[in-house]
Amino acid sequence: MKLFKNVNLYAPTSLGKADVLMASGRIAAVSLSGDAPIELRGIAGLETIDCQGMSMAPGFIDQHIHITGAGGKYGYGSMTPEVHVTDLIRCGTTSVVGLLGTDGTARSLNSLYAKCAALEAEGLSAWMLSSYFGFPPKTITSSVHDDLLFIDRVVGCKIALADVRSSYPTANQLLALLREIQVGGMISSKGGVLHIHLGALPEGMDMLFELVERYHVDIKRLSPTHVGRTAHLFEQAQRFVKLGGMVDLSTGGTQFRPPWEALAQAHEAGEDLRNYTLSSDGNAGIGILDAEGQLTGFKKAPIDLNLWNVQQILRETDIPAELALGLVTSGPARTMGLKRKGSLTLGMDADACIFDHQWNLSGVVSRGEIMMWDGDLRTEGNFPRA
């Protein structure tokens, strides 16, 4: 049991000075200034930590990260490695939604499930999406519907549109898939979402507008990502938000301008940033091009740029901190239907990031356990690095 005293609490709503009690992996009590203080006596193992001058936010959720690796665009040698738990902790990520990319054969949903379970065993929280870029979908059971019902960690399904590597599914095929997601999400009470990789082809989000405007698909079931890839996609994303949707920008992948700048401009133009999220696309395979556009090599997408982009917003703009923090906490929890994540309120999972007064990440708590403090890791994972 841990009592964090005198934090500036961002739940992510800004709640001012607070004491936060974590017990059995949950938020057991929150006392705001003016509330009765949390009084605890004679409890063995109680750790009281004074956090004067520090801010506490929910642990970050990375809703698009290739935890088992991805890539392969430039041959087997360009397949990226899987993520190490300490790399997630160092950038405040306490929850992930893992997924496959282009390749659904050399990479499998079975190993993705196992990696989710491994990260849970190492103290984080992990979910996954069924399928990959292509269509028909790949699944663990016999269908996306059954994956949602019977595979505890599956919260939705992935597909690619507007990309030369997609299967160019028709509206009817997507409608049938969405029906599986909708019914599967309802019965399993997980929400259920279709997470859509958007490539650089000029049609962009056209198909999504057709699904919503012509076929009246529930826009909350659609989760378009990589919307900061081109200026055109970002314009379409703002139109999608006006229809009631949520959109996701990748911090580690291709982008027409740094996501924090694109979001600052959108905020300036009156957009509500609660409809936007950030995800890393970490460990995706990225080609390195020279000035002539010729491929000179490849690298893996970094996984720590959600933190950096949020810090840039917090340090360089006048956007309220609760909106900046919501991009990687309450926002992705809402999109992915993660009911006990993304908020530091009573009964929620005790996942938290602790920042100093300059928004440097100092501490990370996951399911009530301190994983990093004063910038030092408290765990090396089950496979410490040499």
Ligand SMILES: [Zn+2]
């Ligand atoms: Zn990706």
